């Protein structure tokens with residue numbers, strides 16, 4: 001472990017594990033505040049050029065998007081021979097994934113969560129960053145119950161009209177243009193937020209399969225349905241927004257800013273226009 005890290009932080013218990021590293025709770029020796037330290041093992045990335053590229057990009061991109069109330073703050077970075085240590089704002093209270101396990105959300109609650117999530121996404125997009133792996137496990141809540149988008153390990157720069165490529169993301173949440181191998185834009189994040197909204201309201205994903213391959217096939221078909229048994233009490237406004245976020249035609253899919261201005265969002269999920 002980096003000497004400089006150890007001088008500045010007391011490293012406490014492990015709080016999570018990802019593919020490439022371990023996350024510890026840690027306490028600053030200067031401020032006594034609690035942080036999360038994500039220690040990425042560089043040796044595990046040695047054989048994969050794309051993973052290695054993501055590793056160097058993650059702290060740079062995270063630094064650029066830090067400073068929004070709905071994004072996990074990157075506090076400090078330390079590097080030693082084998083590890084890269086990211087000292088992050090501590091968000092160990094709950095993830096959106098854990099909240100979703102408790103069942104569907106009333107519309108007002110779903111709208112409140114979506115609004116904060118899309119604000120975080122709009123902040124990234126304004127800075128030329130696409131997150132590319134938006135899923136409930138990467139959406140945290142802190143001890144004040146504030147929503148924080150985290151894990152910029154798959155994020156990418158775009159800008160000057162540049163397109164992105166490469167299959168990144170998580171099957172249920174990934175946009176069809178990513179699955180079919182096309183070049184794509186930052187609107188892949190809007191699609192993922194649409195999937196999250198659908199699950200919050202219906203309790204099941206919109207595009208389902210028994211395996212990753214089957215899920216990808218369902219995503220590619222992009223056949224969006226609102227089964228009556230799950231959607232009978234969901235407002236037309238919410239369904240309208242879902243159609244505009246989970247729209248296969250990227251040019252017609254809303255941008256993050258447009259999602260925030262959609263009538264259902266503006267009404268805080270209280271739009272009953274039928």
Ligand SMILES: Nc1ncnc2c1ncn2[C@@H]1O[C@H](COP(=O)(O)OP(=O)(O)OP(=O)(O)O)[C@@H](O)[C@H]1O
Pocket residue numbers: 015016017018019020021022023036038072088089090091092093137150151153
């Ligand atoms: N800022 C944080 N505050 C509190 N806990 C965190 C924080 N960041 C990550 N964690 C915890 O550590 C776990 C691992 O996070 P990490 O980002 O390394 O990997 P992952 O997203 O689960 O997987 P992958 O490596 O596939 O991206 C998370 O599931 C979460 O429980």
